[in-house]
Amino acid sequence: MLSHDVLIVGSGLAGLRAAYEVVGHLDVAVMTKVYPSRSHSGAAQGGVAAALANVDGDSIEAHTYDTVKGADFLGDQDSIEILCGDAPRTIIEMEHLGCAFSRTSENKIAQRAFGGHSFNRACYSADRTGHALLHTLFEQSMKLGGSLQVYSEWYVVRLVIEDGICRGVVAMDIKTGRLETFHAKTVMFGTGGYGRAFKITSNAYANTGDGIVAAYRAGVPLQDMEFVQYHPTGLYQHGILLSEAARGEGGYLLNGDEERFMQKYAPSKMELGPRDIVSRSEQTEINEGRGAWPKKDYVLLDLRHLGKDKIMEKLPQIYHLAKDFIGVDAITDPVPIQPTAHYSMGGIPTDNDCQVYLDENGARITGFFAAGECACVSVHGANRLGTNSLLEALVFGRRAGKKMLEATRETDWSPLNEKAELAAARLEIDELVHTKATESLADIREELKTTMTNQVGVYRNGDDMESAAEKITELQDRFTRVKVSDKGKNFNTNLIETLELSHMLEYSELIVAGALARKESRGAHSRTDYPKRDDENWMRHTMAFRQEDGGYELRYKPVKITRYQPEERKY
């Protein structure tokens, strides 16, 4: 058994920012299933939001209101006030740590427009903002010397919570297949998003919801799982992201008739409407036969008028993605795009210090924290504004670090039954590997992803989702007979993918369950059979609790409102 005062699972922005706060004070370790700088944070392109004083008229209050409205009034306003209030300090801190932000001609931090924000407030490093931030934090954490232990390419399979106290995790060394118990006074999850359950997705292969499912299986409820963000500009058929920065820099969206169709849907914001609205507008154009040739199942992102110099200076990555993956030269041709599953608003419910809730009444779990995309604090409510999530990972990662420092110092070690935990993890893996199973992993995964994209996508309805729920039940049953061909121990990616699929099946069930129960349309959750927002009945957060038999129960809790009463959302 290995032990650390603090164990942080995830080396994205949330995990590393938390670690940076604790390292040097306590014995802290970071564990990650991919090499730290390959965490999905590094793929973020467009920017990180803050109302710096660089843009006339912008204010923390304007950022707060934009976020509350963008969230379709389902975000907790006390948390949103913290997020936006701490944003300017966060950007300056990252700059002082060495993050190379793009500059204005006056050498201030440059800020570009982003959807749903009423001022230019996205700070960026060309279109590789996440890369710049992640590498800065990784370097700074390493600089602190040997006091930060990193377990790279270790895979958490089990979270241990007993009597409301978190005691550690069981993890597998991917290199050797060895299972090990990690005993900790405090555990934090910064395990990221879970968009891989969708066929068309912008998410990295690692985004399979391992953390949220480990928590759920250990008795933690999951909040607002029905809210999945579809980003308007995924590369056609691949889903790879072309950042909103493309529209922030002036790109147009065109339908098959070369018409800027956003005129009809969000005349004041046009292409820079919030993501839920732009994605729905695209899908409506496609559904009503106005998509682009030949199959009319996509629309176009037009950058031609920006010219070569601006494209290559501000949007180089986007240019290369379109060129390399579908052979389109964005300087001379519009790029085929479609909505892509992008961001998970739901996750592990936490308070503003990132301590995890045990129920809908506010009871907390001792020694368990979560921050970043796997958490639901809830600053994004029913729809996240672009650039607010790198911000969330940094702001709440830091808060988690501070609180963990305090809480861990006041905590004694609680016992952890190493034998029993290892045996349980070993049993789960042996059952997968050593059966005479026949079902194909790839088939089950493909069917799940197609179902989620086609039936639980941009537009939803009761019939489609009922059939998706049935399909998931069928796939869960087939999964009990899934075949793991690789029986080896070293780098058994076949086994890892199987474990990941079991997580995808489990949380997909909850996305569908929450969405079926929620008989309204709000933010990213848009039902054609219940097209209106219903504040009277649905201005509340969903909490899904796992039952003994593996099923779930849905309960609800109120949204926190401080300053802004709900109103109709128009742009």
Ligand SMILES: Cc1cc2nc3c(=O)[nH]c(=O)nc-3n(C[C@H](O)[C@H](O)[C@H](O)COP(=O)(O)OP(=O)(O)OC[C@H]3O[C@@H](n4cnc5c(N)ncnc54)[C@H](O)[C@@H]3O)c2cc1C
């Ligand atoms: C293509 C793309 C572009 C984006 N662009 C922007 C943008 O411009 N602005 C913005 O604000 N947001 C953007 N986002 C969203 C934002 O990047 C993420 O929400 C944020 O970076 C998440 O950070 P995180 O620290 O929570 O998780 P991640 O960076 O995803 O890290 C998750 C970590 O958890 C670890 N992990 C997961 N499971 C396990 C396990 N079982 N065992 C061990 N370790 C595990 C992983 O190894 C990884 O280190 C973008 C997202 C994508 C996909």
